[in-house]
Amino acid sequence: MSGHRRVKDIAYDDEELEDYSEDEYGDEGEEELSPDDKRQMQEGTTKVRNALGPGSSVSGKEIQDALWHYYYDVAKSVSFLKNLRAPPTAKKQKQPSKFDQASSAAQVDAKKTLGGSRSSYMSLQGSAQCYTLLVASQEPDVSNDETSAYPVPEPLQDLSLQLTATDFFKDVSWGHVPSHLRSKITVRPVHPRARLLGGSSHGVGKTSKLAALAAARKKREAEQKPAAEPSTGEDGSKWQPSAISILNRLSTKPGSDIACKASGQPSAAITGVLPPQVPQSRTYPIRRKKSPSPVRPPIEEPLPVQDTKPEEEAKLDLRAPPSTFARAILGKQTKSSAESLMRPQEDSAFRLLDADSGYVADLNPFAGPSPDDVVANAQSKGAKGKASVNVANAEKSANGVADALSSLSLEEATNQRVKSKNLNVLAEFEKSKRKDAASFVVIGHVDHGKSTLMGRLLYDLKVIDQRSIDKLRKEATNIGKSSFALAWVMDSTSEERERGVTVDIATNYFETEKTKFTILDAPGHRDFIPNMIAGASQADFAVLVIDASTNSFESGLRGQTKEHALLVRSMGVQRLIIAVNKMDLAGWSQDRFTEIEQQMSAFLTSAGFQAKNITFIPCAGLTGENIVRKVTKDKMPWYTGHTLVEELEASEPAKRAIEQPLRLSIADVFRGGITNPLSISGRVDAGSLQVGDQIIAMPSGEKAQIKGIEVDQEPADWAVAGQIATLHLTGIDEVHLRIGDIICSFANPIKNIKAFTTKILAFDHVMPMHVDVHRGRLHVPGKITQMLAVLDKSSGEVTKKKPRVVQPGSVARVRVELETAIPLEAPGRIVLRNQGQTVAAGLLESAE
Numbered sequence: 001m002s003g004h005r006r007v008k009d010i011a012y013d014d015e016e017l018e019d020y021s022e023d024e025y026g027d028e029g030e031e032e033l034s035p036d037d038k039r040q041m042q043e044g045t046t047k048v049r050n051a052l053g054p055g056s057s058v059s060g061k062e063i064q065d066a067l068w069h070y071y072y073d074v075a076k077s078v079s080f081l082k083n084l085r086a087p088p089t090a091k092k093q094k095q096p097s098k099f100d101q102a103s104s105a106a107q108v109d110a111k112k113t114l115g116g117s118r119s120s121y122m123s124l125q126g127s128a129q130c131y132t133l134l135v136a137s138q139e140p141d142v143s144n145d146e147t148s149a150y151p152v153p154e155p156l157q158d159l160s161l162q163l164t165a166t167d168f169f170k171d172v173s174w175g176h177v178p179s180h181l182r183s184k185i186t187v188r189p190v191h192p193r194a195r196l197l198g199g200s201s202h203g204v205g206k207t208s209k210l211a212a213l214a215a216a217r218k219k220r221e222a223e224q225k226p227a228a229e230p231s232t233g234e235d236g237s238k239w240q241p242s243a244i245s246i247l248n249r250l251s252t253k254p255g256s257d258i259a260c261k262a263s264g265q266p267s268a269a270i271t272g273v274l275p276p277q278v279p280q281s282r283t284y285p286i287r288r289k290k291s292p293s294p295v296r297p298p299i300e301e302p303l304p305v306q307d308t309k310p311e312e313e314a315k316l317d318l319r320a321p322p323s324t325f326a327r328a329i330l331g332k333q334t335k336s337s338a339e340s341l342m343r344p345q346e347d348s349a350f351r352l353l354d355a356d357s358g359y360v361a362d363l364n365p366f367a368g369p370s371p372d373d374v375v376a377n378a379q380s381k382g383a384k385g386k387a388s389v390n391v392a393n394a395e396k397s398a399n400g401v402a403d404a405l406s407s408l409s410l411e412e413a414t415n416q417r418v419k420s421k422n423l424n425v426l427a428e429f430e431k432s433k434r435k436d437a438a439s440f441v442v443i444g445h446v447d448h449g450k451s452t453l454m455g456r457l458l459y460d461l462k463v464i465d466q467r468s469i470d471k472l473r474k475e476a477t478n479i480g481k482s483s484f485a486l487a488w489v490m491d492s493t494s495e496e497r498e499r500g501v502t503v504d505i506a507t508n509y510f511e512t513e514k515t516k517f518t519i520l521d522a523p524g525h526r527d528f529i530p531n532m533i534a535g536a537s538q539a540d541f542a543v544l545v546i547d548a549s550t551n552s553f554e555s556g557l558r559g560q561t562k563e564h565a566l567l568v569r570s571m572g573v574q575r576l577i578i579a580v581n582k583m584d585l586a587g588w589s590q591d592r593f594t595e596i597e598q599q600m601s602a603f604l605t606s607a608g609f610q611a612k613n614i615t616f617i618p619c620a621g622l623t624g625e626n627i628v629r630k631v632t633k634d635k636m637p638w639y640t641g642h643t644l645v646e647e648l649e650a651s652e653p654a655k656r657a658i659e660q661p662l663r664l665s666i667a668d669v670f671r672g673g674i675t676n677p678l679s680i681s682g683r684v685d686a687g688s689l690q691v692g693d694q695i696i697a698m699p700s701g702e703k704a705q706i707k708g709i710e711v712d713q714e715p716a717d718w719a720v721a722g723q724i725a726t727l728h729l730t731g732i733d734e735v736h737l738r739i740g741d742i743i744c745s746f747a748n749p750i751k752n753i754k755a756f757t758t759k760i761l762a763f764d765h766v767m768p769m770h771v772d773v774h775r776g777r778l779h780v781p782g783k784i785t786q787m788l789a790v791l792d793k794s795s796g797e798v799t800k801k802k803p804r805v806v807q808p809g810s811v812a813r814v815r816v817e818l819e820t821a822i823p824l825e826a827p828g829r830i831v832l833r834n835q836g837q838t839v840a841a842g843l844l845e846s847a848e
């Protein structure tokens with residue numbers, strides 16, 4: 001929703017506010033693209049069309065789908081669409097594989113014999129990468145119908161790319177199957193997947209706007225086409241697409257066991273001969289036209305199959321049998337019910353592990369204390385300082401499974417007490433002569449070259465060896481993304497590599513003579529701003545990457561370049577290095593560099609950065625100019641300043657709040673091995689800690705003890721503010737530790753609060769509204785309940801009391817209430833977001 005409409009919709013009444021956020025967002029998202037999306041789509045379509053040339057047969061819809069899929073990235077969309085239309089022979093010059101040879105032979109054959117008439121289709125070109133095959137019966141093609149869980153793409157126009165499965169397998173001996181038994185092969189697109197669009201696994205936990213729009217579009221299309229109805233059975237019951245696709249896979253071959261069971265014929269595996277031909281309705285149990293339940297049949301009832309005898313129907317229960325664990329838990333008392341859940345065709349291998357077979361002894365798991373009780377008992381005994389845990393008691397009371405657990409708990413219990421060296425950490429830090437530690441977040445609009453720049457930095461500093469880079473180059477080239485090889489040093493997940501888009505913060509390390517640096521490479525795409533906020537919350541300073549090439553700088557300004565800069569400033573970052581990147585594409589032009597420098601300086605100083613804390617460096621991450629090695633005179637004779645590394649080194653060490661109470665924001669929680677079963681990592685925001693310290697985790701309020709510390713991936717006795725440390729903990733369960741929680745000193749914990757007053761800088765119109773409150777990795781829903789005052793930007797004095805709306809760019813004081821209490825304290829920094837947009841960033845003034 002635009003800020004303009006929001007102003008009109010102001011409602012101070014709490015009840016009205018309740019309805020404000022999610023429903024409206026969902027509806028609007030389903031209706032249409034946002035104006036920004038529309039603009040990007042329009043611009044992108046024109047650019048792609050131009051790049052493809054007038055002779056291209058690519059449709060407008062295909063272009064828009066590609067732009068959507070690649071986040072409006074024109075280059076990627078063009079290359080995808082070109083590949084889509086490229087003739088199969090043009091794709092690879094190298095020796096074709098046996099499969100390729102067979103496939104092209106089949107295509108030639110099919111062209112000769114079948115001409116242009118095609119009843120179904122299959123794109124062979126590119127199919128290996130993009131599609132998986134599903135074999136469906138020759139009955140009405142459910143996977144091709146609109147209600148299918150896997151809608152099939154539009155048929156390709158180029159007939160050389162279209163073949164039926166029957167054509168393809170025509171010359172294969174087992175293809176001589178009577179025509180009424182032949183199957184059709186349909187394609188199931190693997191992409192796009194909603195998960196990537198929906199943000200990272202660490203992230204928001206709800207579908208992104210893009211994913212919501214895509215889902216809505218799909219839903220609308222399905223609703224508009226009555227052709228979807230053929231999936232209704234004779235009795236009017238609708239088949240469940242997902243269930244059907246599962247059954248399709250289970251009933252692929254007429255001779256398979258399941259198909260034989262459905263038909264009442266013995267399977268080939270049992271008889272050693274192929275089954276006689278059977279009527280189709282018997283062969284494929286998916287045609288459950290008399291199904292009484294369209295969703296899932298009741299457990300006791302067999303899957304209804306047309307013309308199938310009742311006792312045979314029972315054999316069609318396709319449910320998975322209970323696991324060994326489930327059977328062990330169910331034990332003998334529930335044997336009959338367990339038995340009733342078993343499929344009749346269960347295999348003998350499974351029976352070997354059957355609870356009745358003797359491998360799992362008579363188990364009555366409820367006779368003694370539960371495994372959790374045993375662990376808890378042992379832990380509490382350890383915590384009380386008893387020298388030894390009463391293992392005998394545990395053995396007596398627990399069954400076999402619990403015995404194993406009790407021995408584990410014994411070890412954990414004895415580890416509970418970790419002796420502190422009682423170090424004077426401040427003195428240790430002073431005399432340690434450790435290199436300075438600094439972490440910086442790399443920010444900027446999507447695709448401006450952040451990851452490539454960092455990959456180049458690590459490569460030129462020899463943190464990454466030549467072999468690893470060669471390997472990445474090869475892998476990137478194999479999927480047609482050779483230009484992303486350096487970015488892959490940072491972007492390590494398959495999703496990120498496939499899409500060429502960073503999703504979550506990537507961390508890497510390097511050191512120079514003076515300083516140990518931690519790189520926090522942030523995603524540039526606006527859907528992943530929560531992850532960017534998380535990265536920025538751990539940074540001492542920021543590197544803002546700007547693409548200098550034509551139009552890119554300008555589109556970045558309308559996109560995330562300004563938003564990221566404002567966000568980091570609001571989160572306390574004062575120093576900014578601006579890498580004016582891709583200077584190779586800007587012809588190493590001094591004019592372009594100066595233009596960017598002037599525009600950005602004006603904006604950044606108005607946003608609260610001091611001119612002395614901003615530095616501009618012209619560079620090219622891809623080719624490596626001015627990153628570690630200086631640019632040669634023939635390219636940029638006009639530049640005599642620092643390289644990026646020199647500028648990083650020149651950054652003054654950030655002031656550390658070492659003497660304040662301990663505050664560490666958890667960035668990750670992980671289970672280690674036997675020696676360190678539970679660990680967390682995060683930046684020490686304030687204070688210090690050492691091995692043996694008692695700490696408290698907030699908001700859970702649970703205590704724990706530090707068993708070990710790692711700093712810079714090496715064991716350490718202590719850590720201080722500014723360092724990113726890994727803590728191995730004992731005496732706490734992992735359920736009490738979540739990403740975003742705060743680790744505090746035992747003596748001085750942070751408070752959980754449910755409301756606060758904050759001074760905000762408005763990015764958008766701000767009014768009483770629902771907001772997500774972000775603090776580092778933590779974010780909770782809340783709402784702005786009171787608009788207290790508009791403030792003068794420089795003096796902070798009240799210029800207007802109780803405003804109805806705060807305009808973008810203004811500073812104001814508002815009161816925020818949270819749905820759940822979280823650990824926050826003044827002067828903490830928070831970001832307020834609404835419907836995926838950053839509306840304000842603020843400094844906490846008082847907590848309630």
Ligand SMILES: Nc1nc2c(ncn2[C@@H]2O[C@H](COP(=O)(O)OP(=O)(O)OP(=O)(O)O)[C@@H](O)[C@H]2O)c(=O)[nH]1
Nearest residue numbers: 446447448449450451452483501502524620621622
């Ligand atoms: N010509 C040229 N291309 C570059 C340069 N730096 C990056 N690129 C290309 O720009 C594209 C995007 O680069 P990335 O490093 O993935 O961009 P990013 O900013 O990290 O992208 P996100 O993290 O997804 O926001 C890739 O194709 C790079 O090869 C450069 O200096 N010159």
